Amino acid sequence: MRYEDRLLRVLRYIHDNPAGDLSLDTLADVAAMSRFHWHRVFHAMTGETCAQVVRRMRLHRAAGRLIREKSPIDVIAVECGYPQPRSFVQAFRASYGMTPNAFRKAGRLDAPALLQRDGDMTMYPVEIRDVSQRRLIGLHHKGAYMQIGLKFEKVSTMLFSRDIWHQCGAMMGAYFDDPQAVAESDLRSFAGAEWQGGDTPDGFDMVEMPAGRVAVLTFKGPYATLKSGYDWLYGQWLPTSGETPRDAPCYEVYLNNPREVAPEELLTEIHLPIA
Structure with missing residues (x-):
């Protein structure tokens, strides 16, 4: 073995x-x-x-x-x-x-954005960027988004054990379905890392994140509370921004490592493709 x-x-x-x-x-x-x-x-x-x-x-x-x-x-x-x-x-x-x-x-997440008082609302920084196409190698996941952690553990282990980590950029996750509209068991996502090498290594899958404009929300805190960032992005920022989302999935870029920092210090960029 x-x-x-x-x-x-x-x-x-x-x-x-x-x-x-x-x-x-x-x-x-x-x-x-x-x-x-x-x-x-x-x-x-x-x-x-x-x-x-x-x-x-x-x-x-x-x-x-x-x-x-x-x-x-x-x-x-x-x-x-x-x-x-x-x-x-x-x-x-x-x-x-x-x-x-x-x-x-x-981390109470059951209050819709329109029903939250301004004093209770956490504000998150958002900036618009033009990004290039990004190739991700990793593993597909089907099921609850909160269960994707095992796939990230596997991807990290495979990268380190094969000594190809240096050919990667940031760890990233892509989320292809709306968890409010698709049954939890059918949710599709991808756990991976930006790939800067050549061919896809054996045992990995590859997906591509398209080039174009993205709205980037920077979230600080545990992964378990990321939904509050999405709710603010879609419920507060987007309706007043004058922007229209593209028909492309959101993805997350993880700026630091949960093995090295406390959960409250984790930094995650939520990327929303916009027209």
Whole structure:
């Protein structure tokens, strides 16, 4: 088995079993390697320990559920691998800078833009740019947009394990459907990186983002709360801008790395193609 395949198996296992046994021994068994050697291989190839990846993926899933669902926080905690509510609160606060309850309240997304008071509305910077065509290599995803994280983990792992990261620009995500108009199970998206090399590497798919004018909103904060940026872009900026969207998908450009910065420091550009 290739080492890349071992990594991808382990990432899939973590994603599919957030409340399961994700100890180093278990993950080493999934990778079919000894515990001692697996820990060193994983850290050398990803830059993170297994424990760091497990924690990041569990808390990312919890953050998304806190925003999207009304499930009790304790239930979300257990289903994301934290059977003790206190340990969940401590881990979440350490990563997101606030308690799960405060995060849920701050990320409330059920108020349409026209019904929000000006004092409650977060303003986001938007600029118009002319961009060139961009080629992305990565992996297609079908289903809930909040579940695309596993594909990004896989893309990053494949780029690093093949030592072709230096031929890439920023990590990017393309989102082809309106989540309000298409069933969640049918949503189409793409997790990738801008490709500056030649032919598409084996195992990757490629999509192209067209050249032209784009409105770019810069969003700061956790990926789980990106929807508030989209709502402001479509509900506040676009109606007063005099611009018309093109028949082309929105895409996101990730300016920093969730492995290196806290969720509240993440910077994401939302690109809306306009005529």
